[in-house]
Amino acid sequence: MDYVKQAQLAKKDSAWLSALDTKARNSALMKIAEALESSKDVIFKANKEDLDNAVKAKIPAPILARLKFDESKLSSCVQGIRDLIGLEDPLNKILLKRQLDEGLVLTKITCAIGVIGVIFESRPDALVQISSLCVKSGNCAILKGGSEAAHTNRILFDTIHHAGVEAGLPEHFLTLVEDRAGIAELLGCHDYIDLIIPRGSNEFVQYIMANSKIPVMGHADGICHIYVAEDADIDMALKIIEDSKTQYAAACNAVETLLVNEQIYDNLVSRITDKIELREGDFNKEYLDWIMTVKKVSGLQEAIESINANGSHHTDCIITTDAAKADEFMRYVDSAGVYWNCSTRFADGFRYGFGAEVGISTGKLHARGPVGLDGLVTYKYKLAGNGQIVGDYASGKKSFHFKDID
Secondary structure, three states: OOHHHHHHHHHHHHHHHHHOOHHHHHHHHHHHHHHHHHOHHHHHHHHHHHHHHHHHOOOOHHHHHHHOOOHHHHHHHHHHHHHHHHOOOOOOOEEEEEEEEOOEEEEEEEEEOOEEEEEOOOOHHHHHHHHHHHHHOOOEEEEEOOHHHHHHHHHHHHHHHHHHHHOOOOOOOEEEEOOOHHHHHHHOOOOOOOEEEEEOOHHHHHHHHHOOOOOEOOEOOOOEEEEEOOOOOHHHHHHHHHHHHHOOOOOOOOEEEEEEEOOOHHHHHOOOOOOOEEEOOOOOOOOOOOEEEEEEEOOHHHHHHHHHHHOOOOEEEEEOOOHHHHHHHHHHOOOOEEEEOOOHHHOOOOOOOOOOOOOEEOOOOOOOEEOOHHHHEEEEEEEEOOOOOHHHHHHOOOOOOOEEOO
16 A cells, blocks of 8 residues: 555545534544444454464564453444534634734634544554544544454454545545555655654554654553552552552553552561562562562652653652642642542543543643643734734834733
């Protein structure tokens, strides 16, 4: 497939998609949700083929967990789409309206980014979430999933694409890249692709950044921390640690490093469930498994410094009964998510009420944390006048009279 041509066609259609009104985009999302439900048998059959191939290839257990697409994941995806329909339209929101002079009005409004390329790991549910978020935000999407999920991704794409086009979306609102060679082609499409969101290893994300002129947004590793202060409720801490590590260990928001104040270290660590394997010394490791690095620290300052030095700026938590400690932690830890007395697993677009997410950004520009609808729009300035020219203002014939308009 000529992916450069596909990107060019997506760019052309992106103008039409972004111009569709709220009702049209929501109607298409409803048709997509219904199509996914009615196609579940063929989707599950394709996923079983991928799972069987993965087992034969001896793919690690955490990847298998991400690869599985069952009734629970389908139900979650469909509910996410329905929740998305109920959210406010992110397009055409007025951010600023200002009179520059009488009869000269400036308006700042939100608009779609255009064409978004998303390269993601083995999770087929990510394809559904990304596609639906892009429809709602008026963006065309070019998707490249992991080869281990090839059969599932293909049937999900076909189902979503067919339903979307039937509902009135442009033909190239969604494109699926199915071979690795296509990635190299897409990285050169800076004239047609406006943003790339890579979801993979740190090495892979760095490769994308180094080999494309297209802006990149996303995160590499999910090295999340929990710091347990000396005054923490131990029972609460144990519950939060277990959930953060074991509820879904393959997720990027699972805790990987546990920091414990030296005053309670022996008591707390001795009570952590034997299901979790504790290790020492590897502070830059993302296990994606029931393994966790543990470290004894002298206090809050050492914990903050350790997190900022070794973390991935994803999500980090403090467990304490002292509000002042929590406030200091949340002010000084430089991460997209800073939590107090709750599981790191809450770092998720669906759980934040965003409908879903295209990924989690650990950068500081444009979007940060779970990237939902707000992170998939940009803005433009509209200026309306009645013949004004800059020369009149430069010469002093006219002057600006700035006034914000409600």
